[in-house]
Structures are given as structure tokens and as C-alpha cells.
Amino acid sequence: VFAGLMLSFPSYAHIFYSNGGNQTPSVFIEQDTTKTNRIVLDVKGMTCAGCEASIEHKVGLLEGVKSVDAIYATSSTTIEYYPSKVNQSDIIDAINETGYKVIDDQKTSSTITTDNGNVSFYKVPLVCNAAPTIGCGSRAKPVLNDFENSESVDEAWLNRAGTVIAVVWSEPDFMTRRNLINQVFTKHKVNASELLMDGYAENLESFQAKSDWLKGSDVDKLSKEEAGIIADQILVSIKKKSSLSASDEAKLKDKITEKFYDFFLNFESMKDLGNPESYKARLSEIKKFGDDLIGSDNMPTVDELWSACSSAAKSCDHQGCSASCKIPKG
Structure with missing residues (x-):
């Protein structure tokens, strides 16, 4: 007994x-x-x-x-x-x-590192597919917004690399904090883990200097950058088929960037963000614009544009990152 x-x-x-x-x-x-x-x-x-x-x-x-x-x-x-x-x-x-x-x-x-207990750091897989050196703004924004809409949180930040989220707390109770963390990360299917000891100290130093950290909706800047990178990759495909004047190239880049940036800001669900058909719909609009600008014979097909800028993001699970166009190695 x-x-x-x-x-x-x-x-x-x-x-x-x-x-x-x-x-x-x-x-x-x-x-x-x-x-x-x-x-x-x-x-x-x-x-x-x-x-x-x-x-x-x-x-x-x-x-x-x-x-x-x-x-x-x-x-x-x-x-x-x-x-x-x-x-x-x-x-x-x-x-x-x-x-x-x-x-x-x-x-x-x-x-051991100490502070006033109001900042926590969480390792997250929010790296942008199109640009592996920056975070995915469209993926991170809903997460940050949910944190900032809580009365328990003063601010929520993403580091530029898309690997760490910082939460500045107004709520001192650790159980309340833990419950909110589980709720938000589970809702958005983000596999996160809290950074402690050396990881905490390293990020606290960077965060206090506010170097390469973006707060809340400021991550839209990363989405704009991602859209520009996709535009550059699509232009490579177009220029393989026809010569472009500097003026036409600039107009095409502006249009492509505009279309994808608008999509990253206004997608309806995370399923859309990870759906190749969502990107092909934008490529279809871009092709029509290009047909009118330089002639249909000089523009690749939609499938050719998609093939040039993406491998359908097979390495992405559509949960930890977006399924945006990937730049081929080399």
C-alpha cells in the first residue's frame, strides 16, 4: 500500500x-x-x-x-x-x-539575466519563403495583432529575420500569460517555444536597442519587400522571352509588386496564403497588364510565370510560413 x-x-x-x-x-x-x-x-x-x-x-x-x-x-x-x-x-x-x-x-x-519581468521572447518559424533573410509579414501580422488586442499585452514585435516574437506584457501573472500564449499560437498554428537563459539575454539586448525589430502592423514593410523580391524574379522570366525598355521594366515591376503586396495585406484566410491558385490569379492579372504593355507574344504564359518563380513551395507546410514564390538557388 x-x-x-x-x-x-x-x-x-x-x-x-x-x-x-x-x-x-x-x-x-x-x-x-x-x-x-x-x-x-x-x-x-x-x-x-x-x-x-x-x-x-x-x-x-x-x-x-x-x-x-x-x-x-x-x-x-x-x-x-x-x-x-x-x-x-x-x-x-x-x-x-x-x-x-x-x-x-x-x-x-x-x-542569469534579469529585467522587470515584462518581456518574453518566443522562437517562431515565420521566415519568408521568397526571401529567407526576412520574416513573413503576412503570416506574422495576425499573430501580432491578436497579442496586441489582448488587455494582457502592451506590445508585440517580430524580429526582421522572422525567427523571434517579443511580447511586452501589461499582465504580471505568469499563468495568465501562459494561457494567452497557448491560445494565440495554437489559433494561428505557430510552433513556438519560449527562449530562456542565453537566448533570452541575447534577444533582450537586441530588443532594448530596437535594432531590426518591427512592431505590430509595421511588419507590412516585410510584405512590401517580399512582393518586390517576387517581382524581380518574375521579371527574370519575362526578360528571357523579350527585351524590355527601362520604362516598361519599371512599370511591370511596379504592377507586380502592387498586386502581390495587396494580396499579402488582404488575403482572406491562411489557406489562401498557402494556395498556389491564389498566386496564379495574381499572375493572370499581371499577364494581362503585360500583354497590353509589351504585347502578348512577348509575355510568358501564367504557367510559365508560376514555374519560373515557384516550385509550388513543396518544402513549406503552409503553417509555419507562407507559400509564396521561392527564388531558385543560384
Whole structure:
């Protein structure tokens, strides 16, 4: 019987830690306007919800700890605390006393990054197919908008490379944050993971400088850039069939860019964004414009234009990125 109780401990461990470490200690129920810091620790040995509860309970007892969020799935524990009342060493010691260990605590305590706890970074697969060096604005915009429309978020940003989303929080509660993150990324089928430790520090430095980050609808600039790259690739196909004057080339490029930029801003669903027929419909309009400008004999067919600028994006799952035209290697 005893062995059975011990084996099933994870299923009822929360009973012994019902208040958990996420409860603010009673000493801090009064309004406290002092600045808080946040640290994220890698913790070895957590395998269940009972492990999380044990750490949250132990650390939550420390005077000066505002909140604790242990996650066994990522082997991490996030602590928000008042540095004037408790230090990082005390927090690390408290975790180690539970039997779970902060990984390389000497190294961690000196390299840990702190801020006021209001920014989180998430690794995302939002790289543009047409231009692998930039993010896909049309894919990222709905995600950023959903974050910014939430009362829990002040701002949402995408780095220019399309690999990281930064969320600036107005909501201090970590469970509320986690629920919103799951809701938004699941809705838009974005496979995201939170960046911790070194990944957090690296992106925080870049984000604070606001170098190569775009906020909310500013990612439309990436869509405009993507449309221009597609236009350049289509022009290569047209010029293989006929010589173009500088004036005609400029008019064609403007028209192609306009058509695709409009599509990236106004597509009806993510299914349209990943549907080759959506792109062929724009190519059909571009061909008609080109027929009138330089003559139908000098314009490739719609299928030739599509073949020239895309391989139907076979490497794209239409979930992590758009299915826009891909530039052939070389």
C-alpha cells in the first residue's frame, strides 16, 4: 500500500501544496511599488506536477518572492522577486534544498539575466519563403495583432529575420500569460517555444536597442519587400522571352509588386496564403497588364510565370510560413 501511495504521489501532490509558490506571500499583500526582477533557472530532476508544486512551495516561502512558476516539461523555473528583500543565491539554495538542482548553479548565478519581468521572447518559424533573410509579414501580422488586442499585452514585435516574437506584457501573472500564449499560437498554428537563459539575454539586448525589430502592423514593410523580391524574379522570366525598355521594366515591376503586396495585406484566410491558385490569379492579372504593355507574344504564359518563380513551395507546410514564390538557388 505504501509503495502504491508513493508511486501515485504526482497525482495528489498538489493537495500538500495547495497554495503553491504562485501565491504572493502575505507580507506582500499590501501595495508595494518597489521594482521587481525576474530570473529564469534551469532545474534538473523535475518529472511531474508534484515536482513543480514542491519547488513553487519552497521558493514561495522566501520573503521577497512575488511569484514562482516551475515547468517540468521545460526543466525551468521562473521567479519574480524583490531584489531589496531576497537575492538570487537564496533562491537557488531554496530550490536545491528540495532535492532538485539548479544546473551548474555557480555559472548560472553569474550569467542569469534579469529585467522587470515584462518581456518574453518566443522562437517562431515565420521566415519568408521568397526571401529567407526576412520574416513573413503576412503570416506574422495576425499573430501580432491578436497579442496586441489582448488587455494582457502592451506590445508585440517580430524580429526582421522572422525567427523571434517579443511580447511586452501589461499582465504580471505568469499563468495568465501562459494561457494567452497557448491560445494565440495554437489559433494561428505557430510552433513556438519560449527562449530562456542565453537566448533570452541575447534577444533582450537586441530588443532594448530596437535594432531590426518591427512592431505590430509595421511588419507590412516585410510584405512590401517580399512582393518586390517576387517581382524581380518574375521579371527574370519575362526578360528571357523579350527585351524590355527601362520604362516598361519599371512599370511591370511596379504592377507586380502592387498586386502581390495587396494580396499579402488582404488575403482572406491562411489557406489562401498557402494556395498556389491564389498566386496564379495574381499572375493572370499581371499577364494581362503585360500583354497590353509589351504585347502578348512577348509575355510568358501564367504557367510559365508560376514555374519560373515557384516550385509550388513543396518544402513549406503552409503553417509555419507562407507559400509564396521561392527564388531558385543560384
